[in-house]
Amino acid sequence: MIRRKRLDICLLGFLILSIGCVPKSKPAMSPGSLEDLSGCYAIFPAEPWESVHKIEATIRGSSSSLLGVTKGEPSERRLQSVLLSSEGFILFDAERRENGIAVRKAVAPFDSPAFASGLMEDVTFLFLPPTTEPTTWGKETDGTMICKWEEPDNPHTEITGSMDSGWRILRWDKYGEVIKEVVLSGPFLNGLASRMELRASKPAPYRLRMTLIQAFP
Amino acid sequence: MKRLIFFSVLIAVTIFSVQMAPAQDLTSLKEATRGIRSVKAEFLQTRSLQILTKPLFSEGRLFFYVPDSLRWEYFSPLRSVMLRKGNNIKIYNFSNGAWTPEMPQAVESRRMVLEEISHWFQGRFDESKAFKHFYSPGPPERVILVSNEGINRFINRIEIVLSARPGVIDRVEIEEPGGSRTSIEFKNVEINSSFSSEVFEKP
Numbered sequence: 001m002i003r004r005k006r007l008d009i010c011l012l013g014f015l016i017l018s019i020g021c022v023p024k025s026k027p028a029m030s031p032g033s034l035e036d037l038s039g040c041y042a043i044f045p046a047e048p049w050e051s052v053h054k055i056e057a058t059i060r061g062s063s064s065s066l067l068g069v070t071k072g073e074p075s076e077r078r079l080q081s082v083l084l085s086s087e088g089f090i091l092f093d094a095e096r097r098e099n100g101i102a103v104r105k106a107v108a109p110f111d112s113p114a115f116a117s118g119l120m121e122d123v124t125f126l127f128l129p130p131t132t133e134p135t136t137w138g139k140e141t142d143g144t145m146i147c148k149w150e151e152p153d154n155p156h157t158e159i160t161g162s163m164d165s166g167w168r169i170l171r172w173d174k175y176g177e178v179i180k181e182v183v184l185s186g187p188f189l190n191g192l193a194s195r196m197e198l199r200a201s202k203p204a205p206y207r208l209r210m211t212l213i214q215a216f217p
Numbered sequence: 218m219k220r221l222i223f224f225s226v227l228i229a230v231t232i233f234s235v236q237m238a239p240a241q242d243l244t245s246l247k248e249a250t251r252g253i254r255s256v257k258a259e260f261l262q263t264r265s266l267q268i269l270t271k272p273l274f275s276e277g278r279l280f281f282y283v284p285d286s287l288r289w290e291y292f293s294p295l296r297s298v299m300l301r302k303g304n305n306i307k308i309y310n311f312s313n314g315a316w317t318p319e320m321p322q323a324v325e326s327r328r329m330v331l332e333e334i335s336h337w338f339q340g341r342f343d344e345s346k347a348f349k350h351f352y353s354p355g356p357p358e359r360v361i362l363v364s365n366e367g368i369n370r371f372i373n374r375i376e377i378v379l380s381a382r383p384g385v386i387d388r389v390e391i392e393e394p395g396g397s398r399t400s401i402e403f404k405n406v407e408i409n410s411s412f413s414s415e416v417f418e419k420p
Contacts, residue, residue: 063312
């Protein structure tokens, strides 16, 4: 009898532990509808804009504070990016057009072609959506959007989140490793997040913390 | 017609004399700053960029002590401070509640800027390696700095507008290639007030 009781207690304990270990079921994701598709673009400005961000850059343990001015024309996928020192000196000024990057001004250590292409790639990643429609998308029952741009053997992108909880953009390389991660936090001002944090892991790790100072539509 | 030519020449001569007058009165300007040991002031900086519809405003303060101690500090939008004491230059940014030192490359690029500003408060415009200087008697009295080869990639000219108070600068206007401009207006200027030398050493 006592042995039976012990067995019952063990089974009960095992059951409790088992319940504790069962993964929380993911909220059901409704398949992508055309209505939801627009949600995949909610974090990108739809109209021409200009913005000023405070940027705290951390690279190899060193940090630097800069002002970043960005002007965008989403319909033409045009972006102009200017980096200023805290005193207001222009350290870097470049424009991204359909046919490439035009650097107007670049002061050392911001004067290498690799820096120009890397910076404009980051600015594009932050402010412009991928050029194609997502391959899959949907909205979870709690309102979280999930949008994926996947191509076999190519880098792919995923955007998840909502206006209430904030957003995350992930970029994988063709080897399946996350190379960039962006976290966007509201409130959103003229379609721009108040705070953004970009973490890049390849080729060299760095972090950019951006705080919106001013924005104009 | 003769009158028109006369006025055209007069206007041309006036413009030329304002922009390119030789520095004949710089000696008296230096003389006026001879009694200055220290300067303390607040400033409002207005940055007009081609890319921006509205200018960007920055506020800050400065401390200067002859001959080469300078604290140039911004409160907003980025809180940062540049410190110069002799050849020693430090730059700090305020981030996450603490002062963090700026990257070494960024410090060196500011050395010339801090040296130039130190010259301005002593009327030592003739010691600039980066600019040719011209004096305009005004009023208001002005010193115009035209950038030498190399610097003109970044700055076209700087106009320093002097106050009626001897040795005091009212405003600095900086013109860059491409049409961007910076205006720095000084206010609450205190001459020869006392302050701790620590302001040039610690953020």
